[in-house]
Amino acid sequence: MTYWTTMIVGRLAQTAMVAWTIVTMCFVFVHVLPGDTALRIAEARGGAEFLNVGRAEEIASEEGLNRPILLQYGEWIRRLATGDLGVSLVSGQSVTSELWYRGQNTLVLGIVGWLASHLVALPIGICAALRPRGWVDKLSSFYCVTMASLPSFLMGIGLISIFALSLRWLPPAGFRSPEHLILPAATLALGLSAFSIRLIRDTVREVNGAFFITFARTKGLTASMALWQNGWRNAAIPIVAFAALQFAAVVDGFIMIETLFNFPGLGDLLVSSMLARDVPMVMGAGLVAAVGYGLVNLAADLTSLALDPRISQRDQRRATFR
Amino acid sequence: MMRRMQVASIAVLIVAAGIHLLLPGDPNSQDLLRALEGPSLLHPFGFDHLGRDVLLRVAHAAPRSLGLAGLCVVFAYAGGLALGMIAAYRGGLVDAVLMRLVDLLLAFPGILLALLLAGFLGGGPGPILFGISLGLMPQFARLSRATAGQVLAEQHVEAAEMAGFRTTAILRRHVLPPVIHSTLPIGVLSVGGAILSVSSLGFLGLGIRPPTPEWGAMISEMMPYISEARLQLAAPCLAIFLSVLAFAHVFTTGRKKVTAGRRHD
Numbered sequence: 001m002t003y004w005t006t007m008i009v010g011r012l013a014q015t016a017m018v019a020w021t022i023v024t025m026c027f028v029f030v031h032v033l034p035g036d037t038a039l040r041i042a043e044a045r046g047g048a049e050f051l052n053v054g055r056a057e058e059i060a061s062e063e064g065l066n067r068p069i070l071l072q073y074g075e076w077i078r079r080l081a082t083g084d085l086g087v088s089l090v091s092g093q094s095v096t097s098e099l100w101y102r103g104q105n106t107l108v109l110g111i112v113g114w115l116a117s118h119l120v121a122l123p124i125g126i127c128a129a130l131r132p133r134g135w136v137d138k139l140s141s142f143y144c145v146t147m148a149s150l151p152s153f154l155m156g157i158g159l160i161s162i163f164a165l166s167l168r169w170l171p172p173a174g175f176r177s178p179e180h181l182i183l184p185a186a187t188l189a190l191g192l193s194a195f196s197i198r199l200i201r202d203t204v205r206e207v208n209g210a211f212f213i214t215f216a217r218t219k220g221l222t223a224s225m226a227l228w229q230n231g232w233r234n235a236a237i238p239i240v241a242f243a244a245l246q247f248a249a250v251v252d253g254f255i256m257i258e259t260l261f262n263f264p265g266l267g268d269l270l271v272s273s274m275l276a277r278d279v280p281m282v283m284g285a286g287l288v289a290a291v292g293y294g295l296v297n298l299a300a301d302l303t304s305l306a307l308d309p310r311i312s313q314r315d316q317r318r319a320t321f322r
Numbered sequence: 323m324m325r326r327m328q329v330a331s332i333a334v335l336i337v338a339a340g341i342h343l344l345l346p347g348d349p350n351s352q353d354l355l356r357a358l359e360g361p362s363l364l365h366p367f368g369f370d371h372l373g374r375d376v377l378l379r380v381a382h383a384a385p386r387s388l389g390l391a392g393l394c395v396v397f398a399y400a401g402g403l404a405l406g407m408i409a410a411y412r413g414g415l416v417d418a419v420l421m422r423l424v425d426l427l428l429a430f431p432g433i434l435l436a437l438l439l440a441g442f443l444g445g446g447p448g449p450i451l452f453g454i455s456l457g458l459m460p461q462f463a464r465l466s467r468a469t470a471g472q473v474l475a476e477q478h479v480e481a482a483e484m485a486g487f488r489t490t491a492i493l494r495r496h497v498l499p500p501v502i503h504s505t506l507p508i509g510v511l512s513v514g515g516a517i518l519s520v521s522s523l524g525f526l527g528l529g530i531r532p533p534t535p536e537w538g539a540m541i542s543e544m545m546p547y548i549s550e551a552r553l554q555l556a557a558p559c560l561a562i563f564l565s566v567l568a569f570a571h572v573f574t575t576g577r578k579k580v581t582a583g584r585r586h587d
Binding site for chain 2: 014015017018021022025026029146148149150151153154157158160161165248249253255256259260270271274275282286289290293294297
């Protein structure tokens with residue numbers, strides 16, 4: 001039990017450190033880098049035409065920009081700690097509500113893409129493993145090698161070009177109906193499946209060649225019976241652990257995919273607010289992405305611990321020997 | 323079979339890095355009358371929305387994209403090796419602090435760190451280099467710390483210490499060679515990932531700014547014209563794909579041999 005708590009606390013502390021780094025980076029950007037902060041905020045609020053020194057000074061006193069920098073940093077952290085992420089410099093709306101709306105979209109996209117990738121990868125991987133050097137195996141390993149070098153946004157461009165422009169089956173961009181989800185989710189799924197097919201194939205093949213399967217076969221079970229009764233739990237451990245880890249990789253991939261498909265999610269928000277220099281929004285989106293990534297990673301670790309008690313036992317033994 | 327793959331990938335990389343020397347001309351010169359014109363014999367990939375020769379731009383972007391990616395890896399590699407070796411040699415508090423820093427960098431999801439840094443510092447080669455190499459560094463630091471730790475525990479290092487060699491000499495002569503040996507393949511392999519990161523940032527509008535030719539930026543520039551000019555859009559895509567594929571295959575032979583050997587016993 002102590003092993004679990006140590007691991008959870010360690011992971012959470014690490015995620016908190018990442019969050020703090022992002023917050024501090026944003027603070028440094030706003031206050032220390034060249035350029036007058038008040039002028040920048042005034043420009044973002046009223047546009048460049050209405051920009052003047054008087055207005056900027058008003059904002060500076062309003063926002064407390066004249067105070068010592070450390071005091072402002074303390075204030076910045078204190079406000080965040082109470083859950084107040086501020087308002088967008090561009091739209092003037094609350095960052096939290098925007099994040100909530102965008103986060104849901106991203107979550108839907110991530111879950112659909114992730115599930116789809118495993119629905120495709122499991123049968124293909126298992127087929128390839130059961131018939132080594134068969135046509136499924138050859139075709140799928142060619143697919144994996146190619147896809148591993150094909151960045152997601154290139155694949156997305158290809159899919160848009162075929163299914164949205166040539167065949168006109170699906171909408172190319174935006175998110176107004178469930179149909180809009182298909183192409184970005186497919187892009188995500190194809191990219192993920194390249195890695196999981198290979199892992200599933202290798203795992204199933206390894207389990208299939210293990211001694212306990214040979215033993216089950218000598219007992220008189222058929223090949224499929226042996227694999228089904230004795231093998232699947234052993235094969236499931238790495239596959240499920242990897243699947244959970246891949247969900248964390250979704251957090252990485254969605255930035256490119258959402259920008260490409262103009263999908264109103266967190267990644268698109270992060271990039272567009274970065275281009276507009278909307279610091280509170282960048283900070284909010286960055287925080288959600290980093291914390292989400294940390295938590296999903298933690299969940300992945302916990303899943304593999306729950307599935308395979310050998311991990312915690314092995315690590316504990318190592319700790320006592322040290 | 324694998325040997326052929328390696329030769330092919332090295333050939334692709336040489337062609338990519340050198341083809342701009344064979345194609346003279348200014349990649350930024352515009353001929354608006356020929357905007358979005360299709361392919362012809364002299365201009366096999368046609369013209370983009372501003373009437374610039376796409377092949378010329380892709381060719382002139384290659385040394386920049388590849389060079390920037392290579393430099394990112396070189397910086398990350400040098401920094402990671404230095405950090406890892408110092409951490410392993412000093413041990414104790416220095417080790418703990420450095421490795422926690424590395425853990426912190428590892429906990430950033432993928433491209434987020436590079437995106438934040440390049441975005442805040444305002445595009446251009448410098449911030450890109452900084453952001454991407456900071457993201458790549460942790461893996462090299464981890465790996466080299468592990469190898470350096472093993473080597474430092476060996477007796478010839480102890481002997482060198484007792485003989486009175488200076489720290490830098492010991493690290494350079496006894497620790498650096500095995501550390502390089504264990505990390506170099508991954509270093510070369512990660513150039514492909516760095517190419518991807520550079521072009522991703524360009525695509526997002528946070529990397530190298532147009533009109534400077536860069537593959538990712540070219541893609542995002544051409545995206546609005548995707549239905550009229552697919553070939554023009556395909557050219558930079560193909561360039562990215564081929565160079566990432568090439569870097570992935572430069573070192574596969576070694577890995578294949580290892581797994582093949584293991585299968586025999």
